[in-house]
Amino acid sequence: MRRLYLETSEEETKEIDKALLCDSELQRQYKEMVAMKKQMDEIQLNPSDAVIKNILHYAQGLQEHS
Amino acid sequence: MIDNRCSDSHLVSLYQIGNEEAFEMLLHRHKSRVYTSIYLIVKDRYVAEDLLQDTFIKAVNVIKSGRYNEEGKFMPWLSRIAHNLAIDHFRSRKRHPQVTLEDGSRLFDSMEFAEDSFETIQLQQDTKSRLRSLIKDLPQEQKEVLIMRHYLQMSFQEIADHTEVSINTALGRMRYALINLRKKMSTNINAYDKNVYPTRSDEAPLPRNLGRGDKGD
Known part of the structure; x- marks a missing residue:
C-alpha cells in the first residue's frame, strides 16, 4: 500500500520492486491495485461553477476588507 | 509570477499578502479531490457543494486571520477541515442518507441501446x-481510509493519527x-449480461491456494 502511494523510502522501494519482479502473483496483485487506483482517479467530480464563484467572491471580499 | 509549479505553501503565503490569484490557483488545484471526498461521505451533490464552500471559507478565514501555521502542509490541513465537516454533517442526520446516482438514473435498468456510441458512453x-x-457502500472504516488517502491525500501516518489507529491498521x-x-467491480460487470459484456481475460477467476492472500501491505 505504501509503495502504491509512493510513501516508501528509496531503499524500501528497491526491495519491493525486487520482490515484485520475482513474484508473479504479487506482481498481478500490485497491477490490480494500480488499475484500481487509476479508476478512482477517473471518478473525480467537479463542483459547479456557481460554488467556485461563491468561494472566490468570499475570498475576494475578505481580501478587500483586510 | 504564479504558475502550476508553485507549492501550496508558497501560494498560501502569496494569498496572505494579498494575491488573489494565488488563492484561485489553490482552489482550482484542490477543488475536485476535496469535493469528491466530501461527496463520497455525504452522498449528495448539493450538500457536498455546500460543504466544499464551507471548507474553503473556513480555510480563508484562518489564513486571513493569520492563524494558519501548518508549515507547508496545506492539503492535509484542508483535508481535515473537509473531512470533519462531512463527518459532522453525516452524523447530524438522523437517518442514513439515501443513495442516489448523481445523474438520477440507474444504467442497465434497460438494455436497449440504439447506437454503439451511446452504448459506449x-x-x-x-x-x-x-x-x-x-x-460509498464500503464498510465505514475502509471507506474513511480510502477517502483520506486517495482523495484527501493524507499520508497513512496522518490517517492513523487522525483516526487513532496504528499505521498497520x-x-x-x-x-x-x-x-x-x-x-465487486468485476462481480458487478459479470452480473449484467455475459453475452453483452463477456469476462475479460485479465479478470479470470484466480486459481486456489495462491498463498499470498492476506499478508503484507
Whole structure:
C-alpha cells in the first residue's frame, strides 16, 4: 500500500520492486491495485461553477476588507 | 509570477499578502479531490457543494486571520477541515442518507441501446457511477481510509493519527478497501449480461491456494 502511494523510502522501494519482479502473483496483485487506483482517479467530480464563484467572491471580499 | 509549479505553501503565503490569484490557483488545484471526498461521505451533490464552500471559507478565514501555521502542509490541513465537516454533517442526520446516482438514473435498468456510441458512453459513465456507489457502500472504516488517502491525500501516518489507529491498521483497511472494490467491480460487470459484456481475460477467476492472500501491505 505504501509503495502504491509512493510513501516508501528509496531503499524500501528497491526491495519491493525486487520482490515484485520475482513474484508473479504479487506482481498481478500490485497491477490490480494500480488499475484500481487509476479508476478512482477517473471518478473525480467537479463542483459547479456557481460554488467556485461563491468561494472566490468570499475570498475576494475578505481580501478587500483586510 | 504564479504558475502550476508553485507549492501550496508558497501560494498560501502569496494569498496572505494579498494575491488573489494565488488563492484561485489553490482552489482550482484542490477543488475536485476535496469535493469528491466530501461527496463520497455525504452522498449528495448539493450538500457536498455546500460543504466544499464551507471548507474553503473556513480555510480563508484562518489564513486571513493569520492563524494558519501548518508549515507547508496545506492539503492535509484542508483535508481535515473537509473531512470533519462531512463527518459532522453525516452524523447530524438522523437517518442514513439515501443513495442516489448523481445523474438520477440507474444504467442497465434497460438494455436497449440504439447506437454503439451511446452504448459506449453509457458504459463508461456507468462504470464510474458504479465505482462511486461501491466506494460509498464500503464498510465505514475502509471507506474513511480510502477517502483520506486517495482523495484527501493524507499520508497513512496522518490517517492513523487522525483516526487513532496504528499505521498497520490504516494500511490494512486501505488494502481491504481496494480488494473489495476490485472484487465487486468485476462481480458487478459479470452480473449484467455475459453475452453483452463477456469476462475479460485479465479478470479470470484466480486459481486456489495462491498463498499470498492476506499478508503484507
